[in-house]
Amino acid sequence: MTQPDNFGFEEEAALLKDSARKFFADNFTTDKLHTMVAADFEPERMSGCHWDAALWQQLVELGWAAVAVPESAGGLGMPLSAVAGLVEEVGRAAFPCPLLATLNAVYVLAAIGADAETALTEIAEGRTASLATINRDGAWDAALTEVVCDAGTLSGTAWFVQDARKVDRLLVAARNGERIALYWVPIDAPGVTVQPDAIVDLTRDQAHIAFDSVAAEPVCADGLPALQQAMPAVWTLLAADITGAAEWQLQTTVDYANARQQFDHSLGFFQAVKHPLVDVMIHIDQSKSLVYNAACAFDFEPDEAARFAHMAKASASDLAAFASGRAVQFHGGIGFTWECFLHLYFKRQTHSQMLWGDGPWHRARMADIVLGKVA
Amino acid sequence: MTESAHQDTPEQVEFREHCRTWLAANKPGEPGVRLPLSPLEIMTQEQLDYLQAWQKAAYDAGMIGCDYPVTVGGGSRSDCQRIANEEMKGARTPFLPNVIGLGMAAPTVFYHAQDELKERLLPRLFSGEDIWCQGFSEPGAGSDLASVQTFAERKGDKWLINGHKVWTSLAHFAEWMILLLRTDRSHKYDGLSYFVVPIRSALGNGVTVRPLIKMTGETGFNEVIFEDLEVDDSYRLDELGKGWQVAMTTLLHERGAGDLKTPSAGGMKSKTTHSTTTSSLIDLARNTMRNGRPALEDPLLRDQIMQLIIREAGLGINQRRARVAGLQDHPSRLLLQNKLLASEIAQDIGALALEIAGASASLYLGDSNAPAGGQWPLSYMNSYGMTIAAGTSEVQRNILGERVLGLAKSK
Numbered sequence: 099m100t101q102p103d104n105f106g107f108e109e110e111a112a113l114l115k116d117s118a119r120k121f122f123a124d125n126f127t128t129d130k131l132h133t134m135v136a137a138d139f140e141p142e143r144m145s146g147c148h149w150d151a152a153l154w155q156q157l158v159e160l161g162w163a164a165v166a167v168p169e170s171a172g173g174l175g176m177p178l179s180a181v182a183g184l185v186e187e188v189g190r191a192a193f194p195c196p197l198l199a200t201l202n203a204v205y206v207l208a209a210i211g212a213d214a215e216t217a218l219t220e221i222a223e224g225r226t227a228s229l230a231t232i233n234r235d236g237a238w239d240a241a242l243t244e245v246v247c248d249a250g251t252l253s254g255t256a257w258f259v260q261d262a263r264k265v266d267r268l269l270v271a272a273r274n275g276e277r278i279a280l281y282w283v284p285i286d287a288p289g290v291t292v293q294p295d296a297i298v299d300l301t302r303d304q305a306h307i308a309f310d311s312v313a314a315e316p317v318c319a320d321g322l323p324a325l326q327q328a329m330p331a332v333w334t335l336l337a338a339d340i341t342g343a344a345e346w347q348l349q350t351t352v353d354y355a356n357a358r359q360q361f362d363h364s365l366g367f368f369q370a371v372k373h374p375l376v377d378v379m380i381h382i383d384q385s386k387s388l389v390y391n392a393a394c395a396f397d398f399e400p401d402e403a404a405r406f407a408h409m410a411k412a413s414a415s416d417l418a419a420f421a422s423g424r425a426v427q428f429h430g431g432i433g434f435t436w437e438c439f440l441h442l443y444f445k446r447q448t449h450s451q452m453l454w455g456d457g458p459w460h461r462a463r464m465a466d467i468v469l470g471k472v473a
Numbered sequence: 474m475t476e477s478a479h480q481d482t483p484e485q486v487e488f489r490e491h492c493r494t495w496l497a498a499n500k501p502g503e504p505g506v507r508l509p510l511s512p513l514e515i516m517t518q519e520q521l522d523y524l525q526a527w528q529k530a531a532y533d534a535g536m537i538g539c540d541y542p543v544t545v546g547g548g549s550r551s552d553c554q555r556i557a558n559e560e561m562k563g564a565r566t567p568f569l570p571n572v573i574g575l576g577m578a579a580p581t582v583f584y585h586a587q588d589e590l591k592e593r594l595l596p597r598l599f600s601g602e603d604i605w606c607q608g609f610s611e612p613g614a615g616s617d618l619a620s621v622q623t624f625a626e627r628k629g630d631k632w633l634i635n636g637h638k639v640w641t642s643l644a645h646f647a648e649w650m651i652l653l654l655r656t657d658r659s660h661k662y663d664g665l666s667y668f669v670v671p672i673r674s675a676l677g678n679g680v681t682v683r684p685l686i687k688m689t690g691e692t693g694f695n696e697v698i699f700e701d702l703e704v705d706d707s708y709r710l711d712e713l714g715k716g717w718q719v720a721m722t723t724l725l726h727e728r729g730a731g732d733l734k735t736p737s738a739g740g741m742k743s744k745t746t747h748s749t750t751t752s753s754l755i756d757l758a759r760n761t762m763r764n765g766r767p768a769l770e771d772p773l774l775r776d777q778i779m780q781l782i783i784r785e786a787g788l789g790i791n792q793r794r795a796r797v798a799g800l801q802d803h804p805s806r807l808l809l810q811n812k813l814l815a816s817e818i819a820q821d822i823g824a825l826a827l828e829i830a831g832a833s834a835s836l837y838l839g840d841s842n843a844p845a846g847g848q849w850p851l852s853y854m855n856s857y858g859m860t861i862a863a864g865t866s867e868v869q870r871n872i873l874g875e876r877v878l879g880l881a882k883s884k
C-alpha cells in the first residue's frame with residue numbers, strides 16, 4: 099500500500115481543522131485560559147483540575163470527540179491525518195480537555211476489534227477515557243505495568259494517567275498470568291482511587307491511580323499487540339499537539355518582536371532574534387510534515403507507521419523544548435513572569451516533550467527499526 | 474478515502490508512463506571519467522561532453538522544459554516537469570549540466586524577453602547545446618547584490634559594458650550570460666538593468682574568463698572581466714532601470730519558489746559518483762570499525778544518524794505538504810526553506826561522515842585507502858559552496874524572517 103499524495107487530508111479534514119481554529123479563537127482566548135488555570139501561583143500548590151466542562155460538552159456535541167471512533171461503533175471514522183489537524187488546533191489553544199486521552203484510548207480499542215465495540219460506542223456517545231498502562235518509572239511500555247489481575251480483580255497502581263480527573267473510563271493494562279490484558283474500568287468503580295499528581299503543566303491534570311481489588315472483565319486478553327498497533331497514533335497525535343502549541347509560541351513571539359522597540363528598532367530587526375525565530379519556524383514545519391506523514395502511514399502504510407511516528411514525536415519533542423526556550427528568551431523580563439501567558443505553553447510543552455517518550459527515546463527505537471538492533 | 478482527486482491528471486499519467494518507458498530503455502551508461510559532485514565543479518571537456526549528451530537526449534525525449542510553450546522549445550504541458558523530475562530521480566540519472574540556464578536564465582528570459590529572443594534562445598538552452606552562466610556577484614557586491622558596479626554606457630542602439638564579475642559558475646563553458654549591471658549611478662535599485670550577453674563569441678574581444686580555484690582544488694567558477702564589450706540593445710530584458718525586478722524573477726526561481734519548475738535529474742549511483750545522503754552515511758558507519766565493532770552500533774552515532782534522517786525526511790515531506798492547500802498558512806513558507814535546508818543538511822551529513830571515518834577522514838582523493846575514494850571530505854568542503862551560493866544561509870534566514878514571519882528588515 100502506498101500513501102496518497104495529500105496524506106489522506108481531504109476537504110472535510112480541512113473544514114474540521116478550520117472550524118476548530120475558529121471555535122477556539124471565538125470561545126477560548128489565552129486570556130481566558132490564564133484566568134481559568136493560573137489563578138494560583140503558589141509553587142507548592144496541589145495541582146488543580148481547572149477546565150471548562152461546558153465548553154468541552156459543546157465539542158462533544160459537534161462530534162469532535164468521536165472523530166476517530168469507527169463508523170461501525172457510531173463514530174465518524176475519520177483518518178488519522180484529519181484527527182491530527184483537530185489536535186493541532188487543540189494544542190494551539192492549549193485547551194484543557196480529555197480529547198487527547200480519549201483519542202489514545204480509541205486507537206487502542208479500535209485495534210482490539212470486536213470485543214471493544216461496547217467501549218467504543220460509549221465514547222461515541224460522549225464518554226471520555228484515558229490509558230492507565232505506565233509504571234512508576236515512567237517506562238513507556240505497558241509490558242512493565244505494576245497492575246496485576248488476580249482472580250478477576252485488579253490491584254496495584256498505574257502512573258502518569260493523563261487528564262485522570264476529567265475522564266469517565268480507564269483502559270487499564272494489567273498482568274494476568276503470562277500476558278498483559280486490557281480492562282475497561284469506570285473511574286468511579288469501587289476500589290479505584292485517583293491520586294492527583296502535582297504537575298508543572300497547568301493545562302492538564304495527571305494522576306496515579308490505585309486499584310484495590312477492583313472487579314474487572316478484560317476487553318482484551320492479550321493486549322500488547324493492540325497497544326503496539328495503536329502507539330504510533332498516540333505518538334503522532336501528541337506530536338500534532340506540540341506542533342500547534344509551537345505555532346502559538348512562534349506567532350506570539352513574532353508579534354512581540356515586531357512591537358517591542360530597543361536601540362531604535364523593533365526586536366525582529368536584530369538577527370540574533372530574527373534567525374532563531376526562523377529556525378523555530380523551520381522546526382515547526384519539519385515536525386508538522388512528519389506528523390501528517392506519520393498519520394497517513396497509520397492509515398495507508400501500517401508497516402511503516404511505527405518508524406514514521408517515532409520520527410514525528412522525536413522531532414516534535416525537540417521542537418517543544420526549542421520553541422519554548424526561544425519564546426521566553428525573546429520576551430525578556432516580561433517573558434519570565436507569571437503574568438505573561440507564555441509560561442502556560444512552556445509548561446504544556448515540557449510535559450508533552452517527555453510524555454510517551456522524548457526525542458532520544460524515540461530515536462533509539464527508530465534506530466532499531468532502521469539499522470537493526472544491536473546484539 | 475478518495476485518492477483519485479489527488480492523483481496525477483490523465484496527461485500526467487500518460488507522461489509519467491512515457492518517462493518511465495523511455496528511461497528504462499535510454500538511461501545513459503557509465504561515464505568514462507570521474508564526474509564531479511554537481512554541475513558547479515565541471516572541469517573538463519570530457520565531463521561536459523558526457524553530460525551535455527545526456528541533457529540533449531533527455532530534452533529530445535520531452536523531459537526538459539515540458540511546461541514551457543512549444544513556441545519556445547517547450548512541451549506545452551501542464552505541471553509535468555515535476556513528474557519528469559520525479560522519474561529522473563527515481564531512475565538515478567546523471568545531473569543536468571546546464572543548471573543555471575534551466576533554473577534561472579530560462580524563467581527570466583521567458584518572462585522578460587521579447588518573443589523573438591525567447592524563441593531563439595530557449596530551445597538551445599533546454600537542449601543544453603548552449604550552456605548559460607549568471608553574472609551577478611562582483612568583488613564589492615555579494616549578499617548586497619544591488620550594489621553591483623559593472624556599467625553599461627549607451628552608444629546609439631548599442632551598449633558598452635565595463636566591469637568585473639566573480640564566482641561565475643560555468644562561465645568557462647558558457648555561450649550566454651544573464652547579466653545584472655548598472656545603467657545609472659545615481660539610483661541604487663532603479664539604476665540597475667538586465668541583459669543577456671553572448672560571452673563565448675566575445676572571448677578575447679571585450680570578455681576575459683579566468684578560472685578561480687576552489688578550496689577543494691577544483692575549478693568551476695571564474696572571474697569575468699568586461700572591457701568595452703559592445704552589446705546590442707535587443708539583448709536587454711525588460712525596461713531600462715528595471716533590472717532589479719528582473720533579477721527578482723531569477724532569484725525567486727533560483728531559490729525554488731518560482732512558478733516554473735526547474736528540470737532536475739537523479740543523483741547517479743555509479744563507480745564514479747558519490748551522494749551525500751543518510752543512506753551513504755549508514756553504509757560508511759556499517760563499514761567503519763570502532764573499538765572492534767561496527768561504528769553503526771555506537772548509541773551516540775545512532776542518535777546522530779537518526780537526527781539527520783529525520784531532517785532529510787522532513788525536507789522531502791515539506792515538498793509534498795506544499796501541495797496540500799489545507800496544511801499550510803503561507804504560500805511560500807515551505808518553498809523558501811528548500812535551498813537553506815538542503816544545503817545545511819548536506820553539510821551536516823558531511824560533517825558526521827568525517828566523524829564516523831575518524832582517522833580515515835584524513836585521506837583525500839587519490840588515496841586508495843580513503844573511504845568512498847576520498848569523496849567525503851570533498852563533498853563536505855563543497856557543501857560550503859552550497860551554503861554560500863545563491864544567497865547565503867544567513868541571507869536566506871533574513872528572507873524567511875522578513876517575507877514569511879513579517880519581521881523588520883535587517884540591514
Ligand SMILES: Cc1cc2nc3c(=O)[nH]c(=O)nc-3n(C[C@H](O)[C@H](O)[C@H](O)COP(=O)(O)OP(=O)(O)OC[C@H]3O[C@@H](n4cnc5c(N)ncnc54)[C@H](O)[C@@H]3O)c2cc1C
Pocket residue numbers: 369513606607608609610614615616617639640641642643694857858859861862863864865866867868871883884
Ligand atoms: C560555489 C559557488 C558558486 C557561485 N556561483 C555564482 C554564479 O554563478 N554567479 C554569481 O553571480 N554568483 C555566484 N556565486 C556567488 C554567491 O552568490 C555569493 O558568494 C554570495 O551571494 C555571497 O556573497 P559574498 O561571497 O560576497 O559574501 P558576503 O556577502 O561578503 O558575505 C560574507 C558573510 O557575511 C554574511 N552576511 C552578508 N550580509 C549579511 C546580512 N545582511 N546579514 C547577515 N549576514 C550577512 C554572509 O552570510 C556571509 O557569511 C557563487 C558562490 C559560490 C560559493
